[in-house]
Amino acid sequence: MTLYLLRRLFGMALVLLAMSFVVYGLIGLMPGDPIDLMVMSNPGMTAADADRLRALHGLDQPLIIRYWRWLTAALSGDFGFSRVYARPTLEIIGPALWQTTKLVSLTLVIGSLLSVLLGVAAAIRPRGKFDTIVSFFSFAGISLPTFWLALILILVFAVRLGWLPASGMGPSDPSSLWDSLRYLVLPVSTLVIANVGGLTRFARSSMIETLRMDFIRTARAKGARSARVVWRHALPNALTSVVTIIGLNFGTLLSGALVTETMFAQRGLGKTIYDAVLGNDFNLALVALLFATFATLLGNLLADLAYAWLDPRVSVT
Amino acid sequence: MPALLSVDGLNVSFPLDSHSLLPGRRRVVHAVQDVRFEIAVGETLALVGESGCGKTTVGRAIAGLGKVPKGIVRLRGEYLSDLPRAQRRAARQAIQMVFQDPFSSLDPRMTVRQILQEPLDINGIGTAQERNARVADLLGQVGLPADALERYPHEFSGGQRQRIAIARALAPNPALIVADEPLSALDVSIQSQTLNLLQKLKRERGLSYLFISHDLASVYHLADRVAVMYLGRLVELADRDTLFASPRHPYTQGLLAAVPRIGQGRRRRTLIEGDLPSPLALPSGCAFHPRCPLAKDICRQKRPEMKPLASSPAQSVACHFAEESAA
């Protein structure tokens, strides 16, 4: 187990290294550099000034040397500065990551519970009444565009009913838990509605498949009643494939909640990466992307561990 | 009789931890060790043993599927491993395989015509017209109606599918067919129909078979010679009548005694105790000693070599007590 974890962490480090090299390289290959941007915004600068600045920042060096410098600095904990905010990148990414983590964790917990419950209930009688209703709403959830969904929720719950704030991340020193949570209700609802459909379909088909297996027949032949067959025998086996998907979703949601974050003015990781890329804030984009990658890898690792925990045939050694 | 296929020192092993970045002990399963046999033209050699004994791995190695095995495989005297790639492929045409499960071994999206024609196309056999005629001819040989050509595998029963699989194996005109448990997915009455078909093809085309099976009654019916495998090694090899009448290895004897037979009624069976040991931790000495009723100290210490019996040289046995253990 320890060996397995070490191996996986080593693998993750390798992926991050490769990822940083690729992203750094891609940015380096892009025409123009930060100094060009400064030249554009400051007509008084001469070509000589620009060269001097380039030398000062080491931008006249070959790409590989620059990458090496960046890497050694990063490994010692110095992730450099954001050009736009003129602050250390970690100071920007830290709060964004925290915000996104809150959003995504709540979404995953609520969404997973909901999908598994709905999926199981639908799978007990495939093509039954309940299944038909669940299927309809699942497909509706999958098909609705996120921005439209977000708009509708804002219109109904913030504008019309006035129950919840339309956007923003809440006061920096919330007076109560609810005070900070209420800002998350609508974004989380949007993400849950958008994601629960697919996951429910998945949980349903996984459950139907499991309920057809021989050991389910054995359980019934033993005299187990339906509830026991479903929850004790079928569900743990059906969950194995569901947790893999949830783990994958984790990564996608982290950097992919962009639309939701934009609609609700939440400065999360997705929004930070997006703004950084558009604003030519290369270093911030690079570091934020690496954090998103790391979180995705972590999500997969957790999913694999959960899988091994649920399915004794999978050994993590 | 000249040997069509001769196999010597065949070894196949599989690494257990296949993709590890970290260095470390690599555990290896020795699935097949030191297997040696010959198959003559027109001869059927049966390879029997319990699941996990390596018989399927031998079959796949000879048919050129999976990993390239260590050891010598000669086809009509030519060393297969020495041939350049292209020629090796041509030589491989002469060895075809029929698999156990006719439900999963046929591509469900291909018509019977496409299934039968593919090996001809791949190996560039004949003109388009000749291929057409050949496909129709193959169908007749395995006893399927001509209108089967444009239909898909799922439209056929298990027995008919196995006929399609046999026709496909026949398409490149092989000299040897490796048949891996070709009957075990079929019903009783279909098994005998298939056995008769294999027998007829052998008679008509002078085919050789490597017939891999756990069903000793079908083996008795089809085979000329029988090789018994246990935990990756051959333990006994003899012609059919000798092997069934006077098996010398205690494992062969136990295997034969365990076969249920009609007309014996409820009986006490002489049992081979216990289970097959894990191939990861092979017993020392003779691999069969933990289950063997005759095991002595020497069996735990020294592995018996496969050698011909002094009294009947056509029978080879790997047992320290082969000479005295006539059943």
Next chain:
Amino acid sequence: MRSDRLDEAPGQDLPRLSVPPVLEVDGLTVDFPSPHGGKRVVDGISYSIARGRTLGVVGESGCGKSMTALALLGLVPSSGRMTGRITLNGRSLSDLSAKDWPDVRGQRIALVFQEPMTALNPAMRIGDQIAEVLTIHEGLRKTEARERAIEQLRLVGIPSAAERAKAYPHQLSGGMRQRAVIAMALACRPDVLIADEPTTALDVTIQAQILELMQQLQDEIGMAVQFISHNLAVVSEIADDVIVMYAGQIVERASSADLFAEPLHPYTQGLIETLPEIGRAQDELPVIAGTVPSHYHDIPGCRFAGRCPKADASCRAVAPALRPVRLGREVACHKVS
């Protein structure tokens, strides 16, 4: 032996006519209705098994053997419909409601399936799977049930049972798994054990071990066994009586000794003759032509006529009824006198 038991003392070696059967099946029929006419998979079969006896059920796949087994436990799929009477120890099972069935299953009547790998829950320890039967039916607490589960594993000859109880199914060999399945089925000492191809997936040496075990347990527990198999040789070695099924019906019934010594129905004859036999060299095996028809309930006349070498016009026109032809023997064939 005490002789005050009138029904046992004098009749030890006679057919146990006086012993009331444990299981009686009368006119069992399983239909799968559909808009296109549906399918009758099991068509009015009747038989009974006495305590301590083994009834072999043979036939090719698709003849209704396995569906019969499921029907006996009320496990016919929801798309199917079961009619007829099943009586267990004088109590009618066929009238049970869906709510009452679970009390019988695994308690008075138990099932062993073909594939020991897939028949066990892969995510549950062997011991827990056996203990579950005892918690369900005997209301045992967890620790007690675990103890009993380990005893059960010992009973079926699993070495170091306490340790194996903690293992998951994939950690056991095929033979050990099937022993565990048998341990589970017999945990409540049922009156009837239905074994559906219990040794088909096993190697011959393991098959011999399992057959031996089943006979030994039957001697100890005394349950009636319904042993379903396509393997005639296995059935000949384990069964006292045999019924041969074809296309959803019983075509022949006899004691095992009689049936294999002198099969009367052409289908039974074909099944036995077509088997290759060690020690009998043949150029060609006799075969039963054709295959089991997939829709058979609307075939007029004898359902085997299409494959039967003796069939004539009357066979194709009139369905033969299962009728007694000699002492203790019944055949459904016009050609047997």
